Amino acid sequence: MREYKIAAIPGDGIGPEVIAAGLEVLAALAVRDGGFTLQVEHFPWSSDYYLQHGRYIPDGGLDRLRAFDAIFFGAVGSRSVPDHVSLWELRLAITQGFDQYANVRPARVLPGVKSPLAKGADIDWVIVRENSEGEYAGHGGRAHRGLPIETGTETAVFTRAGVERIHRFAFALARKRPRKRLTLVTKSNALRFGMVMWDEIFFEVARDYPDVGTDRELVDAVTARMVGQPQTLDVLVATNLHADILSDLAAALSGSLGIAPTANLDPERRFPSMFEPIHGSAFDIAGKGIANPIATFWTAVLMLEHLGEPAAAERLMGAIEAVTGAGVLTPDLGGVARTAQVTRAVCEQIGR
Numbered sequence: 577m578r579e580y581k582i583a584a585i586p587g588d589g590i591g592p593e594v595i596a597a598g599l600e601v602l603a604a605l606a607v608r609d610g611g612f613t614l615q616v617e618h619f620p621w622s623s624d625y626y627l628q629h630g631r632y633i634p635d636g637g638l639d640r641l642r643a644f645d646a647i648f649f650g651a652v653g654s655r656s657v658p659d660h661v662s663l664w665e666l667r668l669a670i671t672q673g674f675d676q677y678a679n680v681r682p683a684r685v686l687p688g689v690k691s692p693l694a695k696g697a698d699i700d701w702v703i704v705r706e707n708s709e710g711e712y713a714g715h716g717g718r719a720h721r722g723l724p725i726e727t728g729t730e731t732a733v734f735t736r737a738g739v740e741r742i743h744r745f746a747f748a749l750a751r752k753r754p755r756k757r758l759t760l761v762t763k764s765n766a767l768r769f770g771m772v773m774w775d776e777i778f779f780e781v782a783r784d785y786p787d788v789g790t791d792r793e794l795v796d797a798v799t800a801r802m803v804g805q806p807q808t809l810d811v812l813v814a815t816n817l818h819a820d821i822l823s824d825l826a827a828a829l830s831g832s833l834g835i836a837p838t839a840n841l842d843p844e845r846r847f848p849s850m851f852e853p854i855h856g857s858a859f860d861i862a863g864k865g866i867a868n869p870i871a872t873f874w875t876a877v878l879m880l881e882h883l884g885e886p887a888a889a890e891r892l893m894g895a896i897e898a899v900t901g902a903g904v905l906t907p908d909l910g911g912v913a914r915t916a917q918v919t920r921a922v923c924e925q926i927g928r
C-alpha cells in the first residue's frame with residue numbers, strides 16, 4: 577500500500593470549505609483505487625490563529641511541514657489583517673521557504689462551463705510562473721515616512737540561476753504536451769536589464785530543446801492574444817508578477833476563478849510541494865456553502881500527479897468533467913448547486 581502524508585492548511589474564508597470538500601473527494605479516490613492511502617494532518621494556521629498568537633506559523637512550523645509528501649492549501653486573507661502581512665507570513669513563507677520555484681497553472685474550459693470568449697473552447701494553456709524571486713523577492717523599502725518626500729521602492733531581483741531553472745522547467749513541460757509550444761512573456765522593451773536577461777537565457781536554454789517551438793511576446797501584447805487567438809498559445813513562461821496577472825485572466829477566460837488550480841513545485845523534490853486553488857478567501861461568499869470546490873478538486877489532480885498517482889489523477893479529472901458537463905454548477909458558473917452537492921456528485925462519479 578502506498579502511503580502519502582498530506583499537510584492540510586485550510587486557512588481563511590472559503591479555504592476551509594473547499595479543502596474539506598477536496599479531502600472528501602481524495603478519500604473517495606483512495607477507496608476506489610485501493611492502492612494508496614492518504615494520511616492527512618490539519619494545521620490551523622490562519623488569520624484567526626494570527627490574531628490569537630501573533631503569527632501565522634509557529635516556531636518550528638516549517639520544519640514540521642518538511643516531513644510531508646505534499647501540502648494542500650486553501651486560501652489566506654482576512655478583513656482583519658493587511659493582505660501583505662497574511663500573504664508574506666503564511667503563503668509566501670511556505671513557497672519561498674521551500675524554494676517552490678515553479679508555479680504551474682493550467683487553464684482550460686471544462687465541459688458545461690461557459691467562457692466569456694467565443695473561442696473559449698480553444699483555451700488549453702499552462703502558465704508557468706517563476707515563483708521564487710523577481711518582483712516578489714521582497715526587496716525594497718520606505719523612507720521619509722509621512723513626509724512630502726516619502727519614498728517607496730520595490731526592486732525586482734532576477735538571478736541567472738533563478739531564470740535558467742524556470743525556463744528549463746517550462747521547456748521540459750512544453751515538451752510533454754502534444755503541441756510542444758512555449759511562449760516567452762517579458763517586457764524587455766521598457767525594462768532593459770532583468771527582462772533582457774530573461775530573454776537571453778530563454779534562447780540559450782532553447783538550444784537544449786530543439787523539438788519545442790518557441791515565440792515571444794510582451795506581457796501587454798500577450799493579453800490581447802489570449803483573448804483574440806487563444807488557439808495559438810500552449811505553454812507560457814513569465815515572471816512572478818506577470819504570470820500572476822496572466823493567470824487570473826486565464827482563469828476568468830476559462831469561466832471562473834472558482835475552477836482554476838495551481839501547483840507550487842519544488843521540481844527537485846528537496847521539499848514538499850504545495851497545491852492550492854488560485855482564488856483567495858472570497859469574503860463575499862464565505863460561510864454560505866456556495867464556494868465552487870472545482871478549483872480545489874483540479875488542484876488535487878495536480879497533487880496526485882506529483883505524488884505519482886496518475887491513474888487516480890485521471891479518474892478525478894474525468895469525474896470533475898462529468899459533473900460540470902452534467903450541469904452541476906455553483907452560482908459563480910451560473911448554476912444553483914451548493915459546494916456539498918458538487919462534492920457529492922464528484923464522489924459518486926468516482927465510485928462508478
Ligand code: NAI
Pocket residue numbers: 590594650651652653654655659663667833834835852853854855856857858859860861866867868869871906908
Ligand atoms: P478572491 O479570489 O477571494 O475573490 C474574487 C472573487 O471571486 C469574489 O467575488 C469571490 O466570491 C469569487 N470567487 C473566488 N473563489 C471562488 C470560488 N471558489 N467559488 C465561487 N466564487 C469564487 O479574491 P479577492 O477578493 O481579491 O481577495 C480576498 C482575500 O483573499 C484577500 O485577503 C486576498 O489577499 C486573499 N487572496 C489570497 C490568495 C491565496 O491565498 N493564494 C489568492 C488571492 C487572494
Ligand code: MG
Pocket residue numbers: 820821824
Ligand atoms: Mg493572483
